[in-house]
Amino acid sequence: MRISLLGGTGDIAEGLVLRWSQKGHEIFIGSRSQEKAEGIAAEYIEKLKELGIEPKIHGMANADAAKHSEVIIISIPPEYAASTIEGCADSITDQIVVTPVVSMKKEGKTFLYDPPSQGSSAEEIRQVLPETAKLVSAYHNLPAKELALIHEDMDYDVVICGDDEDSKEVVKNLTEEMKNLRVLDAGPLSVSPMIEAITPLIVSLNVRLKNHFSVKFV
């Protein structure tokens, strides 16, 4: 598939780009500046070539990356996510948009869920998307470091939600191409606050217990 990662640096972006490239998907790295996006794309291409993989990765401005892709991953900090999407307004029509965005605040060593006034980052993003776009909430709790180690299997669950069944099926299939992730569909987009809230809980546990937890439903 043609997949864009808006703000395609850092955190889970690297692992998703590497693993989906390995599976033959075409990747569009978006950034605020085309130059920066091209630089990031070149880095990913070099990494993959070292692994013997000939990837299809392009760097371009966010709006162009969104326009070229069937699936758009919002890999952007919570405070910029909605405004970045608004800046891509002409490029997003009926694509699948995936939000792993979580808004949290820090109190001492503890991280707390701190959703926007809309109730969740997913709902905030939904309100700036055209109605024809299909929003799926996913990937909030993937451990970035392990995701980037593409020769290692991951034994984690990815809980997703969204109001469009077909787009959740696409996200499920793309996700389960990454061994051994399992997708659990928790229902409509209204579930997103409960999925998003797991992230600050895991971060708090990781800080306290010096671990790098992800979550599994057993």
Add this chain to the structure above:
Amino acid sequence: MRISLLGGTGDIAEGLVLRWSQKGHEIFIGSRSQEKAEGIAAEYIEKLKELGIEPKIHGMANADAAKHSEVIIISIPPEYAASTIEGCADSITDQIVVTPVVSMKKEGKTFLYDPPSQGSSAEEIRQVLPETAKLVSAYHNLPAKELALIHEDMDYDVVICGDDEDSKEVVKNLTEEMKNLRVLDAGPLSVSPMIEAITPLIVSLNVRLKNHFSVKFV
């Protein structure tokens, strides 16, 4: 230890009573009426005797059960939890109080976290407890059915939080007497909304996927 379960029927109460009785703890079942509490206590005693265990279980009114115990488990629906504690005001001084209370609402087949205005059920309960009581938030996501099968080990995580370190240590020890539960301390009581919110997510997953999930951090 001397442990009371206020509203000691249903859900996780049975499993906790059976498993802690097996470990020799003395249990005080509380209910609104002493008669009902005595009836429930008699049922638990009979079950345990059939299993060859001679338990120390007493049934009495909620306030009396609280007064007799070192650890008080609030096994009460969210809408009655705070008022029940207020009704036990003279009986709760410096005990450890454990809240597994979660407030949720149903929309179609989906369960959503629906905390009280205080931000979490734990915070609502804290506000009606005397300052000398030590509140620990725990046991929100224990699968009741498996908990009641006392000869089966459970491979789950119990995430707890609270502002008093010593009382969390007591709850941790009591919990880990039940094989093979693992306690993860996520920090202060302010973390409770994120722990409570996992319950409606799990219930939603269970309804959709016809499963009986609990959670593990891996």
